[in-house]
Amino acid sequence: MxxxxxxxxxxxDHGLYExxxxxxxxxxxxxxxxxxxxxxxxxxNLVLLGDALYGEKEYKRALNQxxxxxxxxxxxxxxxxxxxxxxxxxxRSSSPNSLNISTINEHELKFKIALCHSALCxxxxxxxxxxxxxxxxxxxxxxxxxxxxxxxxxxxRAATAAYKECLxxxxxxxxxxxxxxxLGVSAKEILSLFPQTLSRGGRPPSDxxxxxxxxxxxxxxxxxxxxxxxxxxxxxxxxxxxxxxxxVHILLEIAKxxxxxxxxxxxxxNFEKVRxxxxxxxxxxxxxxxxxxxxxxxxxxxxxxxxxVNIDPSRVEVCVAFSVLWDRKNEKGRALAYTEKSLRIDDxxxxxxxxxxxxxxxxxxxxxxxxxxxxxxxxxxxLRSYQGLVRSYLALNKTKEALCVAREAMKAMPQSAxxxxxxxxxxxxxxxxxxxxxxxYESALRLERGYLGAALALADLxxxxxxxxxxxxxxxxxxxxxxxxxxxxKLAQIFSKSNMLxxxxxxxxxxxxxxxxxxxxxxxxxxLDKQMKGMDPDAPxxxxxxxxxxxxxxxxxxxxx
Numbered sequence: 001m002x003x004x005x006x007x008x009x010x011x012x013d014h015g016l017y018e019x020x021x022x023x024x025x026x027x028x029x030x031x032x033x034x035x036x037x038x039x040x041x042x043x044x045n046l047v048l049l050g051d052a053l054y055g056e057k058e059y060k061r062a063l064n065q066x067x068x069x070x071x072x073x074x075x076x077x078x079x080x081x082x083x084x085x086x087x088x089x090x091x092r093s094s095s096p097n098s099l100n101i102s103t104i105n106e107h108e109l110k111f112k113i114a115l116c117h118s119a120l121c122x123x124x125x126x127x128x129x130x131x132x133x134x135x136x137x138x139x140x141x142x143x144x145x146x147x148x149x150x151x152x153x154x155x156x157r158a159a160t161a162a163y164k165e166c167l168x169x170x171x172x173x174x175x176x177x178x179x180x181x182x183l184g185v186s187a188k189e190i191l192s193l194f195p196q197t198l199s200r201g202g203r204p205p206s207d208x209x210x211x212x213x214x215x216x217x218x219x220x221x222x223x224x225x226x227x228x229x230x231x232x233x234x235x236x237x238x239x240x241x242x243x244x245x246x247x248v249h250i251l252l253e254i255a256k257x258x259x260x261x262x263x264x265x266x267x268x269x270n271f272e273k274v275r276x277x278x279x280x281x282x283x284x285x286x287x288x289x290x291x292x293x294x295x296x297x298x299x300x301x302x303x304x305x306x307x308x309v310n311i312d313p314s315r316v317e318v319c320v321a322f323s324v325l326w327d328r329k330n331e332k333g334r335a336l337a338y339t340e341k342s343l344r345i346d347d348x349x350x351x352x353x354x355x356x357x358x359x360x361x362x363x364x365x366x367x368x369x370x371x372x373x374x375x376x377x378x379x380x381x382x383l384r385s386y387q388g389l390v391r392s393y394l395a396l397n398k399t400k401e402a403l404c405v406a407r408e409a410m411k412a413m414p415q416s417a418x419x420x421x422x423x424x425x426x427x428x429x430x431x432x433x434x435x436x437x438x439x440x441y442e443s444a445l446r447l448e449r450g451y452l453g454a455a456l457a458l459a460d461l462x463x464x465x466x467x468x469x470x471x472x473x474x475x476x477x478x479x480x481x482x483x484x485x486x487x488x489x490k491l492a493q494i495f496s497k498s499n500m501l502x503x504x505x506x507x508x509x510x511x512x513x514x515x516x517x518x519x520x521x522x523x524x525x526x527x528l529d530k531q532m533k534g535m536d537p538d539a540p541x542x543x544x545x546x547x548x549x550x551x552x553x554x555x556x557x558x559x560x561x
Contacts, residue, residue, distance in 0.1 A: 003027045008048045017055030024049035043072035050112065054119075063116035070109060107137045114145070123149050140169045147179055152348060156183055167193040171215060181222035182380070190219050214240050221253070228381055228412040230261045248274055252284050259287045262383050262418040267291055280311050286320035286351045290384075293328050298517075301325060316345040320352050327359055335359045350379050357388045366395035381412050383419065390422055394429050402426045417448035421457060428461060437461060452482055456490055468498045485515035492524055504528055 003026045011020035028045045037045075050065035114129035130138075130146045138146070147162035160183050166176040171194040180190050194212070221236035237254045241247060251274045258267035271288040274281055285308055292301040305325045308318045323338035339356040342349060357372035369392040376385040386409035393402035406423040413419045424440030427433030438461055444454035455474055462471035471494050478487055492507035505528055511521040527537040 003030055005044060005048060012048065012051055017052050021049060021052035021056055024052050039072040043069040046072065047109065054116065059116045059119040063113065066109060066113045066116065070113065073106060073109065107133045111142055118145065118149065123152055127153060140166060144173060144176060147176060151179060159183060160185060164193055171195065174218065177219055178222050181226045184226060187220045187223040191216060214243055225257065230257050230413065231415055233257050246277055248278050248281060256284050256287055259291060260382050261413065261416055264291050264294065282308060282311055282315050282317050284317065286317040289321035289324040290351065290355065293324050298328060301328060316342045316349050316352065319345065320355055323355050323359065327362065332359060332363050348379055350376050350382060354382065354384050354388065361388065361391060366392040383409065383413065383416065387422060390426060394426070399426065399430055415447065417444040417451040417454055420444040420447065421454045424457060428457065434461065450481065452478055452484060452487060456486065459490060459494070463494055463497065468494055483514060485511040485518045485521065488514070489518060489521045489524065492521065496524065496528060501528055501532060
């Protein structure tokens with residue numbers, strides 16, 4: 001008995017793509033069925049094989065089958081372009097929208113071709129196919145994919161139109177809401193797209209957490225993010241979380257905003273809560289890795305990155321996380337290679353650009369770092385890219401540019417102690433700006449009393465002015481709340497300058513107990529050791545070098561033994 005389309009279609013419906021593609025080869029090569037087949041019927045068989053190959057993620061082969069099917073359709077253009085489907089045809093989740101097995105829909109075939117191009121990262125060809133589908137014939141999924149591709153191609157007007165059409169059809173397409181907010185569409189305009197029947201029976205919501213109400217909060221939260229109102233975004237997300245406790249998606253959004261605004265400890269706690277609920281989540285885990293890099297315990301970063309690799313090594317977040325890990329191990333070349341790989345996967349991934357800028361800065365390449373941080377800024381303002389730009393411009397001695405960026409950060413995030421500190425750092429870099437720097441550091445501490453970064457900066461200013469006692473008093477207030485090696489290192493350095501050597505030793509040792517890799521503490525402790533032995537810590541080590549040379553043969557012999 002010859003193979004029939006029904007048999008292949010049944011396998012596809014059950015998600016058995018490998019079996020379907022093997023059987024599909026029999027279908028299109030059967031002499032008994034193909035001798036008298038019309039071009040249109042041959043096209044139907046080719047589409048079924050293409051669906052099987054797409055399900056197997058063999059996109060080039062699938063594209064080839066679809067294009068052959070298209071050629072047959074052009075030979076005999078009798079296909080019914082109605083979007084009506086028979087009861088046999090269903091939408092398959094991991095393949096393009098399935099076709100009615102008794103007819104070919106021209107527009108859906110073009111959509112399948114577009115999906116293959118998109119999977120192969122040929123966005124231009126994918127857009128060409130989608131734009132060839134008449135406006136009225138586009139389905140919800142077609143509009144969503146069109147919006148996504150237009151966004152990637154920076155065709156913002158077309159992306160906005162496609163996303164709006166999605167929400168007119170279905171207000172629960174959250175990706176379209178986020179896309180419109182990022183494109184600068186106001187919350188009021190987005191909400192006006194929703195059908196009036198979204199509220200129960202068209203009546204105003206009687207409950208604060210009515211269906212339409214939480215969706216409204218969601219819209220407003222993302223519009224707040226787009227306008228840099230991070231405090232407002234957190235308030236809206238927190239309201240939604242009250243209605244939907246342990247909602248992984250909302251917890252991730254909250255953690256991301258906290259990471260953007262420098263609330264590192266809060267962000268880490270929320271990321272860890274997400275992982276306790278769903279240990280296989282990958283979304284925003286590169287953000288989590290970047291936060292873990294700042295912690296002294298590298299074992300947690302190692303564990304997280306390797307768990308992510310075991311889940312899906314092809315995801316852009318995993319590549320960025322690997323870059324973070326190699327950077328933490330001081331393997332700058334490998335770290336940079338992974339940022340490049342992540343950007344080849346998605347050149348609009350903000351965290352990848354920020355990580356690339358950080359790696360360039362650590363490699364003393366501030367010019368390249370500026371380019372990377374600017375790329376991140378163009379996609380979305382972020383405290384970390386502001387900080388990177390300021391550090392890069394200061395390294396290039398471009399104080400004016402650094403000040404412009406810092407003030408831009410302060411304007412974007414007026415309630416952020418980190419942004420205020422950033423402005424202070426720029427003024428502190430110039431002798432004539434010391435008093436202004438002091439005012440910004442003090443303002444940052446009034447706004448967020450527990451912000452250690454501002455306290456350390458202000459302590460440096462006190463030390464520069466010779467007021468060591470004030471610096472020590474300021475930093476000692478943070479000892480009970482912060483187990484931080486940089487805090488103890490700074491105190492040790494100030495005690496050393498004040499000739500309080502025993503206190504300095506204690507704080508250096510504490511810093512190294514927290515972070516054994518703290519180079520500043522290691523070097524400081526070595527200097528103190530020489531001082532306490534009556535040696536000049538700044539004297540050249542000629543005598544020691546001579547001793548090494550004189551005993552070089554013995555040393556080699558010892559190694560051999």
